[in-house]
Amino acid sequence: MRLxxxxxxxxxxxxxxxxxxSQRLGRGGGTTIGGLMLGQLRPEAxxxxxxxxxxxxxxxxxxxxxxxxxRLIRAALDASGYKVAANTAGSNLERGVATALLGAxxxxxxxxxxxxxxxxxxxxxxxxxxxxxxxxxxxxxxxFGELDKLLEQWHQTMLRLPESTTVVYNxxxxxxxxxxxxxxxxxxxxxxxxxxxxxLNRKKLPHAADSAWCRFCGRLRPTSSNNTSTEPKECSGxxxxxxxxxxxxxxxxxxxxxxxxxxxxxxxxxxxQRPFLDVAATKIELHGLSGQRISVTTPQGxxxxxxxxxxxHNAYNALAAVACAHAIELDPEVVGPALAKRQAAFGRxxxxxxxxxxxxxxxxxxxxxANENIHTMLATKQQLHLLLLLNDRxxxxxxxxxxxxxxxxxxxxxxxxxxxxxxxxxxxxxALRFYYxxxxxxxxxxxxxxxxxxxxxxxxxxxxxxxxxLPTYTALLEFQDILTTRGLVPxxxxxx
Amino acid sequence: MSICHLYPQQMNxxxxxxxxxxxxxxxxxxxxxAELKEVHFGDPIPDDCNIYYLGGGQDSxxxxxxxxxxxxxxxxxxxxxxxxxxxILGVCGGYQLLGHAYTTSAGQRVAGVGLLDIETTAxxxxxxxxxVAEATLVGTTHTVVGYExxxxxxHLGPGCTxxxxxxxxxxxxxxxxxxxxxxxRTLGTYLHGPLLPKNPWLADTLLAWSLTHAGASSELxxxxxxxxxxxxxxxxxxxxxxx
Numbered sequence: 209m210r211l212x213x214x215x216x217x218x219x220x221x222x223x224x225x226x227x228x229x230s231q232r233l234g235r236g237g238g239t240t241i242g243g244l245m246l247g248q249l250r251p252e253a254x255x256x257x258x259x260x261x262x263x264x265x266x267x268x269x270x271x272x273x274x275x276x277x278x279r280l281i282r283a284a285l286d287a288s289g290y291k292v293a294a295n296t297a298g299s300n301l302e303r304g305v306a307t308a309l310l311g312a313x314x315x316x317x318x319x320x321x322x323x324x325x326x327x328x329x330x331x332x333x334x335x336x337x338x339x340x341x342x343x344x345x346x347x348x349x350x351x352f353g354e355l356d357k358l359l360e361q362w363h364q365t366m367l368r369l370p371e372s373t374t375v376v377y378n379x380x381x382x383x384x385x386x387x388x389x390x391x392x393x394x395x396x397x398x399x400x401x402x403x404x405x406x407x408l409n410r411k412k413l414p415h416a417a418d419s420a421w422c423r424f425c426g427r428l429r430p431t432s433s434n435n436t437s438t439e440p441k442e443c444s445g446x447x448x449x450x451x452x453x454x455x456x457x458x459x460x461x462x463x464x465x466x467x468x469x470x471x472x473x474x475x476x477x478x479x480x481q482r483p484f485l486d487v488a489a490t491k492i493e494l495h496g497l498s499g500q501r502i503s504v505t506t507p508q509g510x511x512x513x514x515x516x517x518x519x520x521h522n523a524y525n526a527l528a529a530v531a532c533a534h535a536i537e538l539d540p541e542v543v544g545p546a547l548a549k550r551q552a553a554f555g556r557x558x559x560x561x562x563x564x565x566x567x568x569x570x571x572x573x574x575x576x577x578a579n580e581n582i583h584t585m586l587a588t589k590q591q592l593h594l595l596l597l598l599n600d601r602x603x604x605x606x607x608x609x610x611x612x613x614x615x616x617x618x619x620x621x622x623x624x625x626x627x628x629x630x631x632x633x634x635x636x637x638x639a640l641r642f643y644y645x646x647x648x649x650x651x652x653x654x655x656x657x658x659x660x661x662x663x664x665x666x667x668x669x670x671x672x673x674x675x676x677x678l679p680t681y682t683a684l685l686e687f688q689d690i691l692t693t694r695g696l697v698p699x700x701x702x703x704x
Numbered sequence: 705m706s707i708c709h710l711y712p713q714q715m716n717x718x719x720x721x722x723x724x725x726x727x728x729x730x731x732x733x734x735x736x737x738a739e740l741k742e743v744h745f746g747d748p749i750p751d752d753c754n755i756y757y758l759g760g761g762q763d764s765x766x767x768x769x770x771x772x773x774x775x776x777x778x779x780x781x782x783x784x785x786x787x788x789x790x791x792i793l794g795v796c797g798g799y800q801l802l803g804h805a806y807t808t809s810a811g812q813r814v815a816g817v818g819l820l821d822i823e824t825t826a827x828x829x830x831x832x833x834x835x836v837a838e839a840t841l842v843g844t845t846h847t848v849v850g851y852e853x854x855x856x857x858x859h860l861g862p863g864c865t866x867x868x869x870x871x872x873x874x875x876x877x878x879x880x881x882x883x884x885x886x887x888x889r890t891l892g893t894y895l896h897g898p899l900l901p902k903n904p905w906l907a908d909t910l911l912a913w914s915l916t917h918a919g920a921s922s923e924l925x926x927x928x929x930x931x932x933x934x935x936x937x938x939x940x941x942x943x944x945x946x947x
Contacts, residue, residue, distance in 0.1 A: 349717065349853060354762045415721065427768055455714075455745035455768040601947045606834070607851045609896050612719030633942065636935035640901045643931055644725045654931075 216256055219249035223310055240299045243306030254302065257309040258334040263290060263317035265334040266532065267327065270342025270378075272577050273525045274300065274321040275553045276517065277342060280529035282319055287546035288538045293318040301326050305334070324358060325351065328365045335370060338535050340528050341377040341384050345468055345576035346418050346613065348605040355418055363387040371395050374535045376528060378402060379483045380470040382460055383419035389483045401487040401524075401531040404472070408492060408520060409464040416575040416613035417469040420460050425478035427456030467520055468576045487531040492523050496588050497559065497568060502526060506534055514548040518557050519584035521577075555684040557584065560696055565666065567691075569677045571684050573604055575613040578678070582618050585676055591626035592619065593675050595665035597658055597683035598632040604680040608634050611641045620646055627668035629653040631661030632683045658683060659690045705731060705738040705918055708753035711761075711769045712742050715798055718853070720759030722898030723795065726907050727755060734925045736915075745772050751781035753790060754914035760796030760854075760896060763808065770801055770814045779817045786819050789917040791910050792890040795899055799884065799892030800824045800856050809855070819890045821863025824856040827878075831855070834943035835873030835895055837883045839906070846905050847871075848883075849939040850895030858894075860885050867893050872943045889913045902939055904932040 213219075227242030246253045258265050268278045278294065285292045293312030295304045300323045309318065322330045324344070331339060344359055366375065366387050377388045379400035388398055413420055421428055464472040474481035491503040499516040502523055515526050526547060533543045552558045555571040570585070572578035585592055600606050619625050628651060630638040635656040642652055653668065655661035662677075669675040679687050709724055724740065731738045743749055745768070761769065773779050786792050794802040803822035807813045832853045839848050848868055857877040860866060866876070867884025875883035875894065884893035891910070893899065900907040904927070912922040 346717070354717075356762050356764055416716075428764065455772045457714075457745070457768060600942065606947070607718075607853065607897070609719040609722070609851060609898055612722035612725070612898055612901075613716075633947070634935075634938065636931060636938050637902070639931055640935050641722075644722070644729050644901060646729075649928070649931065652931075 213250040213252065216250060216253060219246055219253055220257075220310060222249060223306075227307065227310060240301075240303045240307055242310045243299075243303035243308075246306045246310060247303060254306045254309065255333045255335075257306075258318065261293070261316060261318050264337030265318045265320065266338045266340070266536070267320050267322050267331060267334065267336045268340040268342065268528070268532075269322045269324050269327045271324055271345045271347040271574060272580075273342045273521060273528070276522060276556050277340065277525040277528045278319060278321040279553050280526060280547055280550055281340075281532050283546040283550045284529060284533045284538055284543040285317065285319060287542050290317045291315045295320050302330055302333070305330055325361070328361050331365050332368065336373055338374045338376055338532055339369065340532050341375065341388065342524070342528055343378055343381050343468075343470065343576075344383055344419070345574055346416055346610070347574040347576075349607060349610075351605065359383050359387060363393075366393040366396065369393075369396050371397075373397070374399060376401065376531045376535050378470070378524060378528065379485055380466060380472070380524075381419065382469065382473050382482070383423065385483055386423040397535075399486045399531045399535050400483045401527040402472075402482065402485045402489075403464070403466050403470075403492065403520075403523065403527070404485060404488045404490050405492050406464050406472075408466055409471075411465060413462070413465055414468060414575075414579055414615055416579075420462075420469045422458040422460055422475040422478060422480065424475060424480040426458035467524070467580060470524075487527055487534060489523055489527055492520065494518065494520070494587060497557065497584070504530055506530065506540070508534065508540055511540055511544060513544055516548070516551055518587075519580055521580040521584075522557070555679065555688065560691070562666075562696065564672045565669065566674045567666075567677060568674065569679065569684065569687070571681065572678055573680050575610055578611075578614040578616075581678055582615065586618060586624065590674060592624050593627045593665065593669035593673050594619070594625065595629045595631065595661060595675055595677045596638050597661065597677065597679035597687060598630065598634045598638045599680045599683040599686075600634045601682045603682050608637045611638060614641075616642060617645050625651075626673075627651075627653065627665070629655060629661055629665040629668060631655050631658050632680070635661070658686050662687070662690060705736060705755075705914065705920075706741060706750075706753040707738050707755045707757065708741045708743060708750060710743050710749070710756060710758040710773070710798075711745070712759070713744060714765035714769055715759040715761040717762060717765075718760045718796060718851075718896035719898050720757070720795060720896070723759070723793070723900045724757060726898075726900035726904075727757075727911065730904070730907055730911060730927065733927055749773075749778060749781040751784040751788075753785060754918045755791045755793065755910065756782060756785060758792075758794045758798030758801060760798060766797040766801065767808070767814060769797075770816065773801065774815045774817060782817060783819065786888065786890050789889060789913070791914045791917065792819060793910060794820075794890075794892040795896055796852075796854055796894055799894060800858065802890065802892045803858070803885075806856055820885045820887055820892050821861035822858050822885050822892070823861070824858040826855045827857045829855070831874035831878050831894075833873060834939070835875065835883065836871045836940050836943045837868035837873065837875065837895075838871060839868035839884075841886075841906070841909050846903070847936070847940060848895060848899075848903050848906060849936055849943065850893075850897040850899055850903070852894040852896070854894050858885070863887060867891060889917075897939070902932060902936045904929045
């Protein structure tokens with residue numbers, strides 16, 4: 209039996225008290241308890257509180273880059289004078305969204321990063337002004353089952369969005385282009401972003417590329433779909449043979465491959481190609497670990513964007529932020545400097561110094577993220593001392609198979625690897641990954657306890673060394689606790 | 705020696721390349737080379753390899769592979785190889801495809817290769833989690849550890865025997881306590897993780913069989929498996945732990 213819901217003001221007061229109490233008791237900064245309680249007392253509270261925000265709700269989702277993108281957008285909003293409610297402390301399920309709404313007494317806008325599996329629910333409740341879709345990579349299959357199912361869920365979410373919503377999406381991801389640009393989602397306003405710098409071409413799809421097949425034609429095209437504008441052209445005899453040779457799958461052609469299955473793609477059979485980019489990076493200059501400079505074209509004209517974040521994946525995050533800022537008509541003169549000031553998010557290429565030593569933390573919980581970290585490290589030209597921390601708890605993914613899909617072998621080339629320490633719940637699994645990848649047993653330092661592993665990694669890096677720490681999510685939390693205890697970084701929920 | 709990896713672009717979702725890496729490396733560390741052949745859609749399937757591997761894929765991928773592999777007599781070479789004593793290893797979706805058929809959640813019955821006397825039907829929930837089981841092969845009993853993630857419920861006919869008895873996990877169907885199926889040198893299992901890195905005895909059993917098939921001595925030089933055994937013990941201890 210359902211209890212009748214409590215009036216909104218009463219529910220809000222009770223849930224706020226619970227949040228404060230939890231924070232005082234030191235239970236993880238009270239990042240979800242208030243939202244959980246609010247949902248229990250009044251299930252419609254999230255929708256009601258969202259509707260009261262005069263400037264609307266912005267959602268950011270995807271398997272990779274949510275936190276960093278939300279932080280960049282937040283910087284642009286703050287600089288533009290908005291009062292923003294946001295779930296920056298990291299809970300990206302509905303209860304985290306509700307908790308953030310509770311904490312925002314005088315907000316006129318909300319910005320939420322949303323777990324990819326929660327997007328459908330959160331979107332239905334908050335009726336967003338903007339939805340930013342970053343990417344869909346193979347991630348935590350033990351939670352989601354299949355990428356195809358998640359994609360279908362997102363597709364349905366797109367079809368249900370009201371006309372007032374703008375979808376900002378990564379057109380370099382052919383799967384996103386399919387669910388957004390597909391004509392049956394014609395009623396929504398769309399802003400496409402992507403990369404148009406062919407110098408960044410990696411030429412080859414990585415091992416774990418998931419969506420490199422055409423969904424507009426061939427066997428992946430759902431029979432129920434009533435798309436008309438993307439109707440595949442009649443096949444010539446040759447093309448028909450081609451499709452049969454690939455089991456009905458039509459492999460996309462890439463002029464440029466950037467990250468995973470992202471790039472400048474087209475279908476050789478039906479002719480569908482990457483949509484026109486409203487916001488495009490025409491030139492990306494990567495400056496090692498210190499940042500990058502991106503030349504961007506926008507409907508309002510060309511922009512130069514400087515970032516203090518390294519790597520091509522962060523170029524995509526910045527493009528998403530610029531495209532989102534464009535969608536809500538922020539002043540580009542304000543947005544650019546705001547993005548340039550933003551530092552790395554918790555554990556995402558975060559850099560700290562201990563005397564002459566540096567520790568760079570690069571979170572990764574799926575193959576696409578881990579591969580980008582590898583590319584970012586390889587771009588530094590220095591000898592690499594690595595500390596890989598692999599946990600297998602719910603927030604990490606309990607199935608550690610994914611590490612075998614990461615192209616760690618790239619690190620073994622050219623003697624770039626100075627030392628390798630592995631730690632965490634499943635340190636031995638990670639050791640096996642490198643052992644079978646061709647790295648000598650004598651060179652793998654296995655230290656499951658994370659604090660001890662850190663000491664070991666620092667010792668291996670030497671007094672002037674640079675240690676790269678690659679943790680999964682809960683390993684990152686534990687690692688940051690250790691650093692905090694040693695007086696090296698602030699606790700994460702104090703993050704602005 | 706030759707290893708044939710079937711449909712590596714589609715059937716690779718649970719890091720299946722880890723199994724291939726283990727087979728190749730454990731041969732290489734013993735000074736034995738192996739040629740790796742990949743079979744994609746429409747490619748002829750060789751009948752003279754010593755090991756065949758078919759991994760797991762998404763439903764849509766598995767359907768496409770089933771059509772390609774099981775239509776037009778394309779799987780004949782695989783049957784010839786199995787009959788000649790080659791090793792056939794199917795994991796997850798690959799396991800299901802080695803059976804007579806599987807029935808999708810939409811009720812469509814899709815024919816498999818028929819090398820294992822098993823029949824699979826999609827259930828309404830996915831069976832996901834750690835697995836610990838005990839397997840007896842060539843007279844010796846070992847523990848196998850792994851991870852499962854499948855909607856299919858598999859039932860065995862009299863033509864094959866279960867690969868292992870469950871100590872923890874769902875296995876074939878979540879009800880009869882059995883995991884996988886084996887018939888001759890054809891082995892199917894739901895276990896990934898991947899399967900072979902943490903179960904080196906199983907890798908070596910398969911390699912010994914394949915060497916016999918190749919007409920070579922099946923004696924394998926022992927390797928230092930300390931790391932593998934520790935990883936195995938950790939996975940076993942963590943199975944079913946709240947975490």
